[in-house]
Amino acid sequence: MDSTLSLLMQGFAVAGTPENLMIALIGCFLGTIVGLLPGLGPINGVAILLPIAFAMKLPPESALILLCAVYAGCEYGGRISAILLNVPGDAGAVMTTLDGYPMAKKGLAGPALSISAMASFCGALVATIGIVLFAPLLAEWAIAFGPAEYFVLMVLALCCLGGLVGDSLPKAAIACLIGLLLSTVGIDSNSGVYRFTFDMLHLSDGIPFIVIVIGLFAVSELMLMLQHSHSGAEPMLITGRLMFNMKEFLLTKWTLLRCSLAGFFIGVLPGAGATIASAMCYASERRLAGKDSDFGKGDVRGVAAPEAANNASANGSLVPMLTLGVPGSGTTAVMMGALTLYNITPGPTLFQEQPVIVWGLIASLFIANIMLLALNIPLIRVFVKFLSIPNWLLVPGVAAISMVGVYAVHGNTFDLVLGTLIGGIGYLLRVMNFPIAPFILGFVLGDMMEQNLRRALSISDGEIGVLFSSPIAIGLWVAAIAMLIGPRLMKLLDERKQAAAA
Amino acid sequence: MSERILGGLLLFISIAGIWIARSFEAPFSYEPVGPRAFPMLILALLGISAIALILEKKSDTTWAPPPVMKRIGVLFVIILIYAWLFDKLGFVLATALMVIPIARFFSATWKQAVAGGVGLGVGLFILFDRLLDVALPTGLWLNNILG
Structure with a gap:
């Protein structure tokens, strides 16, 4: 515990240098803007800024601080358009529209925005504390993993994501396999064979x-924006008070705590991300509030619950990436790709080999969230201005900036x-409802999966049984199959039950 | 129907891929699993998933109406040409030429589109190339003018 605290202090020393503070502030600002623009979410923000950070020759810790600040900022930004436009700025903010927009219609846009900023802060804070407490433990446990366990762990991550997203199992499987296949293109590093x-x-x-x-998160996103382009609705005006009052805060305090904790643990699980966390927490809070609540008509708890949950889960999803080197969501897969650009391999040894980067990143999450809270309550009117960026300027602008990074x-x-x-x-794949997160996860994990599979089979001299030999590996296989089939089986049973009842 | 066509295409890719991957052999092998096992495993699974996709009974994809599809296709071609001309015309000119038609797609007026094109081209060039030290191509024509 002592060592954790001193490492965290080291992290603050890294994140607290003037340059890194400036970078975090810029990241928070850009992230909030990307988050509030409908159509662009955290994955697009991180994807577009990653090559630019790399091209600017930022040192790895600064680049990660920038990307994390953008990621955190997007989760804050999504709620702004949800509340003022009734259009979620990113997928995690879908549930926020349910009570946020009604509140804005009642003239309570200010309190809705400030309580949701508070909820976002609370969720992120709880989750960051969770990272500090749990990540080192998980990393220590995972250090015992051999190549066989690692291979199965990656299979599990892909199955989790494949089992939870999209409506069709073959589509999820195809998305993930195309990603894996593309990762094998090029010279095979073991044998020098061109593939x-x-x-x-x-x-x-x-x-x-x-x-x-x-390609996946900028170019195809722009094509989708043209498909969905609709005449922009005018955002609601913020009138009256900006701050929530004591009564509203007291009403939400247990909601905040419950949803932050639940969101963190849902986020840690691979596959289940901000969208699922916010939907689950909203539903359970609604049930807890009972019949005579205002849920759906503008209840503060209905705004606080999904925001606390989605920020907590966004931060929680950094845990598997940092400790196991196995990201559980599309956005963290992109962040992990950023690490590998700097020749840093995430995984259990990261905590020992690169303490500066890991703890600098964790400390920067604390700093970024305080900045975001400070930016999001008083400066809310500034951010709202960005909602009126017309698509005719936004779309080509994003196209140009994306190309700048790659070039x-x-x-x-x-x-x-x-x-x-x-x-x-x-x-084409996205219009046909292929989930895109397994694609990018497959591409990011492909090389490591192959290497670990080959290493495991080298150790066992080609004996395939090594993949099923240790209790950990068997447990992971069982979990993988359960995650792949479970969610769809439950849905099927649910439908049966409903059909029988009707 | 689109699912079936895609499934057939993927099945073809997986068979062709396995055929190509058969030739991946290491001249000196010192490990039991060579360079072709993993791609072949992935391709085989891809083939199975493609068959599952063909057989799956799910509602078909609804594509955007033809006029919208046409515009999306043109948008794609514009970005493709932009990518190709990026260093040949130089960032400023290529960007301006890309922005104008795309802005028109998103219902900007001609005036807005031209202003946006020139503004983004010059503005982003100054931001990235001059302020952030991210080198961008100036293009041959500008090089000649600047000497």
């Missing part, structure tokens, strides 16, 4: 991570063209 390069020199190092990310890192147009083509394919 799927089709004699193209540019492909011999494999498809760059940044190219995939920009700056790789310096050739082959990658720009490749990224655009991948974006086109990504658009």
Whole structure:
């Protein structure tokens, strides 16, 4: 415990340097804006800024602080458009529209925004404390993992995500397998064999991570924005008081605590992200509040619950990435790709080998959330102005900035063209309801999965049984199968029951 | 129907891929699993999933109405050309030429579109190339003018 505290202090020393504080502030500001723009969410924000941070030659800890601040900021920003426009700014804020917009219609936009900022802060704070307490323990436990366990752990992560997202199992599986397949392109590092390069020199190092990310989360996103482009509704005006009062705060205090804790633990589980956490917490708070509550008509608890939960789970989802090197969501998969750009391999040894980076990142989460709370209550009117950025300026602007990042890192147009083509394919897959998170997770994990599989089989001299030999591995296999089939089986049983009742 | 077509395409990719992957052999092998096992495993699973997709009884994808689809296609082509001309025309000119038609798609007036194109091209160039030290291509034409 003592050592944790001193390491955290070291982290604050890293995150507290003037440059890093400035970077965190910029990240928070940009993140909030990206979050509040409907159509752009945390994954787009992180994806677009990642190559630029790399091109600016930021040191790894500063780049991570920037990306984490953007990530945290997006989770705050999503609620602004949810409350004022009735359009969630990102997927985690869907539930916030249910009570946020009615509150704004009643003239309580100010209190709705400030209590949701408070809820976001509370969720993020609880989750960051959770990271400090649990991440080192989990890392210590995972250090005992051999290559076989690691391989199965990655299978589990992919199954969790595949089991929970999208409506069809084959589609989730295909998305994840395409990601894995693309990760094998290039020279095989063990044997020097060229795989799927089709004699193209540019492909011999494999498809760059940044190219995939920009294609999937910038180019295809812009195409979707054109498809969904609707005449912009006018945001509600903020009239009256900005701050919530004591009565409103006291009404929500237990909601905040419950949802923050629940959100954190849901976030730690691979696959279940901010969207699921906020939906579950909203539903349970609504049930707890009883019949005579105002849920759905503008109850403060209905705004506080999903916001606390989605911020807590967003931070909680950093735990598996930092401790196991196995991200559980699309956004954390992109962040992990950022680490690998700097030749840092996340995993249980990260806590020992790179304490500066890990603890600097954790400390920066505390700092970023305090900044976000400070930015989001008094400056709310400034952020609201950004809601009126017209799409005709936003879409080409995002296109240009995305290309700047890729060009700056790789310096050739082959990658720009490749990224655009991948974006086109990504658009088709997304319109056909293929979930995109398993795609990026498969691409990020592919190389590590193959390496661990080959290492495990080298140790056992080709004996495949090594993958099922240890109790941990067996447990992980069982969990993987349960996560893949479980959620859909439950849904099917639910439908049966409803059909029988009707 | 679109699901079936895609499923068929993926099945073809997986079979062709396995056929290509058969030739991945290491000249000197000192490990039991060579470079082709993992891709072949993934491709086989992809083939199985593709068959599952073909057989799945789910409602079909609803595509955007044809005029919208056409605009999305043109948007894609514009970005593709932008990517290709990025260093040939230089950032400022290429960006301005990309912004104008896209802005028109999102119902900007001609005046707004041209102002936006020039503004974004010049503004982002100054921001990234000059202030943030992210080198951007100036393009041959500008190099000649600047000497």
